[in-house]
Amino acid sequence: MVRVDGGRGSSSLIQVRGLDKKYQRGSEEIHVLQGLNLDVDKGDFVAFMGPSGSGKTTLLNLIGGLDVPSAGSITVAGDEITHMSRSKLTEWRARHVGFVFQMYNLIPVLTAFQNVELPLLLTKLSKADRRKHVETALAIVGLVDRTDHYPRQLSGGQEQRVAIARAIVSDPTFLLCDELTGDLDRKSADEIMNLIQRLMKEFGKTVLMVTHDPVVAQRADVTLHLEKGVLVEAAKPEGVTAGGLA
Amino acid sequence: MKFRGLIFANLFRKKIRFLLTIGSFAVALFLFGLLAVVRGAFSQGVEVAGADRLVVINRVSIIQPLPLSYRERILQLRGVKTITFANWFGGVYQDERNFFPQFAIDIENQRKVYPELIVPEDQWQTFVKDRQGTIVGAATAKRFGWKIGDRIPLKSSFLPGPWEFNLDGIYHGQRRQDDETQFWFQWNYLEERVPDRLKGQIGWYVLRVENPDDSVRIAKQIDQLFANSPYETRTETEKAFAAGWVKQMGNIEFLILSIGGVVFFTLLLVTGNTMAIAVRERTAELAVLKAVGFSDRFVLLLVLAESLLIAILGGALGLGLAKLFTLGGDPTRGLLPFFYLPLKAIISGLGVALAVGVASGLLPAVGAMRLRVVDALRRV
Numbered sequence: 262m263v264r265v266d267g268g269r270g271s272s273s274l275i276q277v278r279g280l281d282k283k284y285q286r287g288s289e290e291i292h293v294l295q296g297l298n299l300d301v302d303k304g305d306f307v308a309f310m311g312p313s314g315s316g317k318t319t320l321l322n323l324i325g326g327l328d329v330p331s332a333g334s335i336t337v338a339g340d341e342i343t344h345m346s347r348s349k350l351t352e353w354r355a356r357h358v359g360f361v362f363q364m365y366n367l368i369p370v371l372t373a374f375q376n377v378e379l380p381l382l383l384t385k386l387s388k389a390d391r392r393k394h395v396e397t398a399l400a401i402v403g404l405v406d407r408t409d410h411y412p413r414q415l416s417g418g419q420e421q422r423v424a425i426a427r428a429i430v431s432d433p434t435f436l437l438c439d440e441l442t443g444d445l446d447r448k449s450a451d452e453i454m455n456l457i458q459r460l461m462k463e464f465g466k467t468v469l470m471v472t473h474d475p476v477v478a479q480r481a482d483v484t485l486h487l488e489k490g491v492l493v494e495a496a497k498p499e500g501v502t503a504g505g506l507a
Numbered sequence: 508m509k510f511r512g513l514i515f516a517n518l519f520r521k522k523i524r525f526l527l528t529i530g531s532f533a534v535a536l537f538l539f540g541l542l543a544v545v546r547g548a549f550s551q552g553v554e555v556a557g558a559d560r561l562v563v564i565n566r567v568s569i570i571q572p573l574p575l576s577y578r579e580r581i582l583q584l585r586g587v588k589t590i591t592f593a594n595w596f597g598g599v600y601q602d603e604r605n606f607f608p609q610f611a612i613d614i615e616n617q618r619k620v621y622p623e624l625i626v627p628e629d630q631w632q633t634f635v636k637d638r639q640g641t642i643v644g645a646a647t648a649k650r651f652g653w654k655i656g657d658r659i660p661l662k663s664s665f666l667p668g669p670w671e672f673n674l675d676g677i678y679h680g681q682r683r684q685d686d687e688t689q690f691w692f693q694w695n696y697l698e699e700r701v702p703d704r705l706k707g708q709i710g711w712y713v714l715r716v717e718n719p720d721d722s723v724r725i726a727k728q729i730d731q732l733f734a735n736s737p738y739e740t741r742t743e744t745e746k747a748f749a750a751g752w753v754k755q756m757g758n759i760e761f762l763i764l765s766i767g768g769v770v771f772f773t774l775l776l777v778t779g780n781t782m783a784i785a786v787r788e789r790t791a792e793l794a795v796l797k798a799v800g801f802s803d804r805f806v807l808l809l810v811l812a813e814s815l816l817i818a819i820l821g822g823a824l825g826l827g828l829a830k831l832f833t834l835g836g837d838p839t840r841g842l843l844p845f846f847y848l849p850l851k852a853i854i855s856g857l858g859v860a861l862a863v864g865v866a867s868g869l870l871p872a873v874g875a876m877r878l879r880v881v882d883a884l885r886r887v
Contacts, residue, residue, distance in 0.1 A: 354799070
């Protein structure tokens with residue numbers, strides 16, 4: 262269950278409390294997030310919507326340990342990440358977070374296999390074990406026949422599936438998807454969302470997704486709106502419960 | 508080693524740029540190799556000079572003679588082991604461009620003073636018995652295709668008549684860097700044919716001392732011995748003499764260092780710029796690497812490894828070509844006494860290439876290390 266009132270105990274997988282993020286632009290201070298609370302349980306699929314500049318990506322970056330908040334705390338699976346050093350945070354990301362970006366961000370000089378293998382290079386797995394993991398991830402996203410293809414030889418949808426395989430290959434605690442269908446046509450976007458739902462249902466993955474697309478957002482269990490730095494009531498009434506969102 | 512694929516894939520990303528950068532290194536290191544050869548040719552005499560040898564010349568200049576009578580007086584000094592002398596003979600073989608040094612030598616003591624220049628005993632004995640005999644260094648014999656028994660005519664620029672010599676022997680240096688270009692003939696043969704006013708005169712003395720630590724004292728004693736005479740002397744160690752000889756040709760070392768410095772500074776700018784562009788083009792990729800868990804230090808080393816690999820590949824190629832070039836023979840036709848690229852210069856060249864590789868990759872690497880994922884992804 263997802264809640265935004267900060268009223269739950271410490272049993273949630275992701276627990277955000279009083280999160281503030283300010284940026285300085287010249288002499289102007291921009292308050293992107295203001296005292297934000299959020300609880301996400303294991304296996305939840307949450308979509309964040311909101312106008313440009315509302316702080317969706319900032320929130321995702323903070324939860325993913327790519328950025329540090331101005332105030333507040335983020336705890337993931339018992340680890341308080343807001344006070345971790347840069348190097349600790351890097352290690353933590355490698356273990357717990359799978360990122361999927363709008364522009365896929367695959368490395369063009371590496372094959373699909375090598376791109377997916379990247380996070381495993383940081384582990385102590387043997388070459389044979391790495392191969393097994395990569396083949397499994399590529400099989401899940403339906404690209405076993407494209408292992409030796411370079412990104413330029415793949416369609417946009419296929420590239421995004423390789424990026425998803427890269428995100429899940431090390432079996433992270435949760436996935437963070439930033440506009441993952443933003444660069445795809447409707448058909449490809451549907452395929453990608455089917456895949457994400459499958460990951461959630463079959464493999465119990467927790468997914469936090471930022472999107473501008475209401476059709477895509479509908480695939481999530483819960484949709485939260487960010488407006489002026491504050492999380493507000495969900496747009497999908499059936500996902501909302503009193504005091505929280507179900 | 509599991510990161511090898513990542514490093515090489517990045518290296519070959521822009522093949523033309525990669526080849527051009529490698530090419531810059533190769534050209535610079537090829538030039539470095541040739542400069543090292545030239546520098547070696549000028550300074551080798553200094554490096555191989557015997558620590559126990561002193562050279563005595565006329566204080567005015569080396570072209571002014573010294574009396575042969577000084578020989579016995581110098582020999583009497585405490586600590587002098589043996590002494591020999593020689594005269595310069597500016598002969599021309601067929602064409603003035605065929606330069607090689609010719610010396611009229613003292614056959615009794617030549618080998619005692621220069622034991623590192625080896626002549627087979629039977630050839631030496633033939634030479635001693637042959638008034639018109641000559642012994643030449645292996646390099647000069649090879650250069651002109653001379654064989655033992657050949658008759659070699661020389662034209663003297665200051666002495667009349669034809670000068671003909673029988674090639675009785677060929678000497679080899681014990682060490683690779685020993686000079687094998689000299690042409691020796693008997694001093695007595697020269698003495699017979701010079702005008703009376705030049706008789707009893709020699710060009711210079713070379714002596715060996717019992718203990719190199721006494722060299723300074725003995726040199727001082729010799730110069731004091733002949734002070735205020737018509738033929739004052741200047742005595743110095745063979746090393747100092749060779750260094751002075753090099754100096755007469757100008758500050759070769761400075762010239763070579765200046766050229767090398769400019770070349771490597773330019774190379775540094777070229778490769779530094781290339782690496783900076785390469786990193787800038789990959790900002791998003793480096794950000795993704797960091798996002799998935801690669802550390803700042805890893806990213807720093809990744810960029811540095813690419814830069815170093817370019818330096819090593821380009822450097823090895825350039826030095827390899829320089830080595831091949833020197834193995835092809837001396838293009839100056841013997842003007843330089845040595846024409847080879849020593850291992851020491853190859854190692855120094857690789858060291859310089861690595862230093863340029865590190866220096867050119869350092870700034871872009873530090874930039875990549877400091878890159879913030881959030882900022883980098885926002886730029887995409």
